[in-house]
Amino acid sequence: MAYPTRVKLVDVGPRDGLQNEKQPVPAAVKIELVHRLQDAGLKEIEVTSFVSPKWVPQMADNAEVMAGIRRQPGVRYSVLVPNMKGFEAALASKPDEIVVFGAASEAFSQRNINCSIAESMERFAPVVAAARANGIYVRGAISVAVGCPYQGEVSPAGVELVARLMKEIGVQHCGVADTIGVGTPRKVQAAMEAALKHYALDDISGHFHDTYGMALVNTAACLEMGIWQYDASVAGLGGCPYAKGATGNVATEDVVYMLHGMGIATGIDLDKLIDAGKYISDFLDRKPNSRAATAILNKRNNEACAVPS
Numbered sequence: 001m002a003y004p005t006r007v008k009l010v011d012v013g014p015r016d017g018l019q020n021e022k023q024p025v026p027a028a029v030k031i032e033l034v035h036r037l038q039d040a041g042l043k044e045i046e047v048t049s050f051v052s053p054k055w056v057p058q059m060a061d062n063a064e065v066m067a068g069i070r071r072q073p074g075v076r077y078s079v080l081v082p083n084m085k086g087f088e089a090a091l092a093s094k095p096d097e098i099v100v101f102g103a104a105s106e107a108f109s110q111r112n113i114n115c116s117i118a119e120s121m122e123r124f125a126p127v128v129a130a131a132r133a134n135g136i137y138v139r140g141a142i143s144v145a146v147g148c149p150y151q152g153e154v155s156p157a158g159v160e161l162v163a164r165l166m167k168e169i170g171v172q173h174c175g176v177a178d179t180i181g182v183g184t185p186r187k188v189q190a191a192m193e194a195a196l197k198h199y200a201l202d203d204i205s206g207h208f209h210d211t212y213g214m215a216l217v218n219t220a221a222c223l224e225m226g227i228w229q230y231d232a233s234v235a236g237l238g239g240c241p242y243a244k245g246a247t248g249n250v251a252t253e254d255v256v257y258m259l260h261g262m263g264i265a266t267g268i269d270l271d272k273l274i275d276a277g278k279y280i281s282d283f284l285d286r287k288p289n290s291r292a293a294t295a296i297l298n299k300r301n302n303e304a305c306a307v308p309s
């Protein structure tokens with residue numbers, strides 16, 4: 001299949017990226033990050049999650065962050081929701097999209113959302129119905145689609161099962177997530193093929209963490225299948241609090257650099273995106289975890305230091 005000519009990237013940095021940070025990140029900083037991402041051309045931003053603050057304290061300011069965003073026409077703002085309590089709170093903040101998140105392994109489902117896969121679907125079903133009744137689009141995320149920190153290998157059959165269950169309860173989009181970044185191209189393609197048994201190509205996305213440095217090559221493998229929607233996190237922020245040892249998501253800057261180099265449009269201004277990544281990295285007192293951002297920031301510094309002849 002030919003590569004897509006255009007790719008949609010969802011920046012999950014404000015949510016997936018920051019949820020695991022130990023230091024408090026003020027709502028104002030999260031809001032500024034969202035503003036910088038939309039100014040860089042991101043058309044979908046995963047802003048926060050309406051989960052239990054006892055489980056993920058960093059997202060406790062969800063309503064404040066959603067209320068503080070200067071919404072830009074054409075940009076979609078999504079939030080994670082695990083149950084009806086979360087949905088009711090999220091609804092008041094007017095998201096364009098909600099994300100219900102299940103897992104392809106029983107062990108991860110228990111650790112992450114404290115219930116079995118079957119129970120998670122029972123919880124999600126009324127959430128999905130209520131969201132759709134309110135005109136809110138529903139994405140589903142299938143975590144640990146190629147490997148689980150508690151179970152080990154995850155088979156494509158596990159992904160297919162969760163994709164089928166999500167489809168049956170009315171989830172409109174299926175995100176296939178390599179939560180701990182253990183996937184390699186053929187394994188990731190097999191997980192995608194499993195999801196494709198229940199979702200159309202246009203309703204599937206990839207979400208890759210970069211623990212083993214495989215996220216870009218896995219993205220390229222999915223591009224070969226025609227998959228044109230991906231999550232990524234500015235400055236490579238992130239990690240799931242219930243997937244110890246996993247590093248951040250693939251850096252949005254690296255994905256944009258690769259796609260533009262392949263002649264694939266994203267609508268994103270790489271320089272502005274790098275500035276957004278530097279903004280949040282400076283706040284967190286670290287360097288952006290992006291090879292492309294590091295190279296371009298070094299180039300900028302060298303140019304600034306160059307002595308005119």
Ligand SMILES: CC(C)(COP(=O)([O-])OP(=O)([O-])OC[C@H]1O[C@@H](n2cnc3c(N)ncnc32)[C@H](O)[C@@H]1OP(=O)([O-])[O-])[C@@H](O)C(=O)NCCC(=O)NCCSC(=O)C[C@@](C)(O)CC(=O)[O-]
Pocket residue numbers: 016019049050051052053055056080082083085086087101112113114141142143144177178179180207239240241242
């Ligand atoms: C799902 C629960 C809530 C079940 O947690 P539980 O303890 O089984 O829930 P419960 O219904 O028994 O309620 C216990 C307490 O939590 C409260 N509660 C219950 N629900 C909510 C809510 N929505 N918002 C706020 N509070 C809530 C509830 O009111 C009660 O409060 P208490 O009476 O003790 O004071 C919990 O396990 C949880 O919050 N888990 C979230 C874990 C999480 O956010 N993980 C990271 C996101 S997933 C991810 O990062 C992966 C992804 C998507 O990026 C893709 C990938 O890479 O894999």
